[in-house]
Amino acid sequence: MSRIVxxxxxTAETEIALTLDLDGTGRAEIATGIGFFDHMLTALARHALFDLRLQARGDLHVDFHHTVEDVGIVxxxxxxxxxxxKRGLTRFGQALVPMDEALVEAALDCSGRAHLAFAVTFPRxxxxxxxxxxxxxxxxxxAGNARITLHLTARAGHNTHHLAEACFKATARALRMALTRDPRLGEAVPSTKESL
Structure with a gap:
């Protein structure tokens, strides 16, 4: 089954076009108009092994908030x-990722229940x-629009760039794990409720 979307x-604030292939090789073509955000989304795709093509135009003259949030929504x-x-998915994923002095843990559940627990403080x-x-x-x-539960926790770090990059890479690795098909599950839904 193809997992390409x-x-x-x-909206009045942004225009976003996205193509996502969950079974890709980590290729990314990202253009949001926000250099560091492009860098982070490229790292997300690379480490999740998604193929991601994303073009975003937003009201950057106001600020970056609308573009960043709307990219997350899409x-x-x-x-x-x-x-x-979610038939056959591993469902849960976690990763502990170092980036120099920074260390960030991501744990997630593709549960259908949207929740973000964010315990990361950026010094700058x-x-x-x-x-x-x-x-x-x-x-x-x-997390809200993917309907996943995502916990991001910084265990160490004092460099804002490193902390942010570790957040994106840890989330990517956790998604890669959670969205992998488990051949032992076959077409079963990974829940005792038989629905997610």
């Missing part, structure tokens, strides 16, 4: 669609031109 979203929605009824207010508070907004939009 294309989504488009247009990517999360695409993940939910690509997962389908910006990375490049991007406000560091927007990382939490991205992950909140992603």
């Amino acid at each position: 294309t989504q488009n979203r247009r 990517l999360g929605s695409a993940l939910a669609e690509a997962m389908g009824d 207010g910006k990375v490049g031109e991007m406000d560091s508070e927007l990382f939490e907004e991205f992950f909140r939009a992603l």
Whole structure:
């Protein structure tokens, strides 16, 4: 079964076109107009082994908030669609990722229940031109629209760039684990409720 999804979203604030292949090789073509965010989304695709093509135009003259949040909305929605009824999925994933002095843990459940627990504090207010508070907004939009439970916890770190990058890479590795098909499950839904 193909797990390739294309989504488009247009509002008065942003216009986003996205194609996601859960069974890719980590190729990314990202253009949001926010350099550091592009770097993080490229790392997400690479380490999750998704193929991700994403074009976003937003009201960057206002600030980056709308673009970052709306990319999270569209990517999360695409993940939910690509997962389908979740038959055969491993469902849970976790990763503990170092980035120099930073160490971030991601744990997630493709449960159908949207929740973000975000225990990461960034020492600086910006990375490049991007406000560091927007990382939490991205992950909140992603988790909410993918309908996953996601816990992100910083265990160490004092460099904002490293902490942010570890968040994206840990989430990527946890998604890669959770969205892998378990051949022992066959077409079973990974839940005692038989529905997720």
